[in-house]
Amino acid sequence: MASGAPRFFVSHISGVAVFDPAGDQVGRVRDLVVILRPGRRPPRLLGLVVELSTRRRIFLPMTRVTAVQSGQVITTGVLNVRRFEQRPTERLVFGELLDRRVTLVDGGEAVTVLDLSVHQLQARREWEIDRVFVRKGKKGGTFRRGKGETLTVEWSAVTGFSLEEDGQGAENLLATFEQLRPADLANVLHHLSPKRRAEVAAALDDDRLADVLEELPEDDQIEILGVLAEERAADVLEAMDPDDAADLLGELPEADKERLLSLMRPADAADMRRLMSYEEHTAGGLMTTEPIILRPDATVADALARIREPDLSPAHAAQVYVCRPPEETPTGKYLGTVHFQRLLRDPPYTLVGSMLDDDLRPLEPDAALPVVAGFFATYDMVAAPVVDEAGSLLGAVTVDDVLDHMLPDDWRETEFHLEEGEVPDGG
Structure with missing residues (x-):
């Protein structure tokens, strides 16, 4: 590695810009890809998931990163723009490791992972996650703001990262993306597993979740709404723009739709019913009932x-x-x-x-x-x-x-057309 900090916490590069050697921005960091190793050996950092301006997510190997410094990542100038696809042996740091409950080897106490430290190996072009920033006590809270003692320990001092976890939190994952626009956070959710999508949705407040739902593909909207408690699902629908909420309700089975409408405030339910009475591709079906x-x-x-x-x-x-x-x-x-x-x-x-x-x-x-x-x-x-x-x-x-x-029905799930293969950054 020619230059840049030999160590950084992963939260510090969430969403930072990625530049080529000429100083042209090619995208932003959305996640880190690691591979867990046997025993207590630290995971190896394979590379970064970078979201291009076209919203396509690609894999940037750490061997093509020349510097991580001053809130930016510098690359060698060549990117493979094939869409990133996670392999079975790989783990996403933001998507799967943050908020995980792990166990301290010394004492057996359960702790929550708040952050991870990445270290560059001396005289090698490899990076490892060698330290874990954790909080003792019950689950919950937000990044660096919850109750309970916090401490940084060596990776070998904790265990449990390789285990499946039910009810994994999402507060610290969300903290890394708290500045994202709803459309960008929706893109993050779309690329998570269904399990993590449900956990993130549970951690978002109603207004933020409503904004994000409006930006998600229809299948994701229905999936997330289906895992919420019915009373909360009704609250989130009320917080959405009426036209978007009506479109989503219109895609549900009749029994589910009527049950949710019955839980909504009468005035909001009346707006939904009125909007759903119009054909979808008409002015009545497109309009919001709440202009100024x-x-x-x-x-x-x-x-x-x-x-x-x-x-x-x-x-x-x-x-x-x-x-x-x-x-x-x-x-x-x-x-x-x-x-x-x-x-x-x-x-x-x-x-x-x-x-x-x-x-x-x-x-x-x-x-x-x-x-x-x-x-x-x-x-x-x-x-x-x-x-x-x-x-x-x-x-x-x-x-x-x-x-x-x-636009096409799947426009939120696609990006502007790019030729796959090796191209210069920004090409």
Whole structure:
């Protein structure tokens, strides 16, 4: 190894950028691959799982890593872009070793693995996991923040890594990925085993799990929902965007769907039933029932306060919809929209009812997907209202809803096409 730190803790390189010698970023570290060895010999670090910008995950052997330093990994400049496939003898550090309960050889006390230290062997191009950072006491807590004594011990001082473990926690795995966007964390979950997926889902709070579920392939969504307690599954569905939750409910057997709907708040269940009454590939099937709705006597200041809400996606915050009461969908008479750029140009005391954009005819709930897509493309829209025959606002369709339904069904599970074989980094 030409340069770089001879030792690092694995948590320190989670998600760090991988660069070629020219300084071009080629991806980010998503996991480490090790092979366990007989007896108490430290595991050998074979390489890194690197996620390219195309979301394809590849294997980067440690022999092609020239440095691990300053929050970055430097490679030799050549990558094999074949998709990573884990072999039976290999173990993933983040996916399988963190949060594991192991036993201290001296005393037989059970401890939880919080982190692992990787060490470069002297005069060799090999790396080993030689130390384990653990916490005594009961399972639970988060990385370096739980109760109980923590200590770092040699790998040979613990046993139990090679055993199957039921109920393995996920707190420390999640801590290594706590800064990930929901779509990236969903990609992490998709590549875990079903057992670890269930454990991670159990450790996520409802809102975070809801955000992640929205980004997962349909099969993964159904699998995760199926392993949750029914009351929690209903809570997570309530936390999801209504259109995404309705799509997921629509894929469940009728008995399961009705049981979950009965556990939801009546208002949320009513929204779900209304959305499921529309054909999937229509404006009604695509829309959310929770756009930002204001009365005409609301001010610009009121509107700006609403679009500043941190949980709103950029598309949902792009404009507000002005309607007569009631302000819950289906609303009173829909009057028009006001784009956020217009809100930024007018004084805070201006009434939104005086600045309406009402030139464009809103979408009808039975408008087919090609019609909706054409509307967005023609008028450069990021969101559009859906209004019924009586003139009531039913919801709003956003551009991400349109893209989700126009892309192939398996688009979340694939990446942009790359030729397999040896190519320069970034090629």
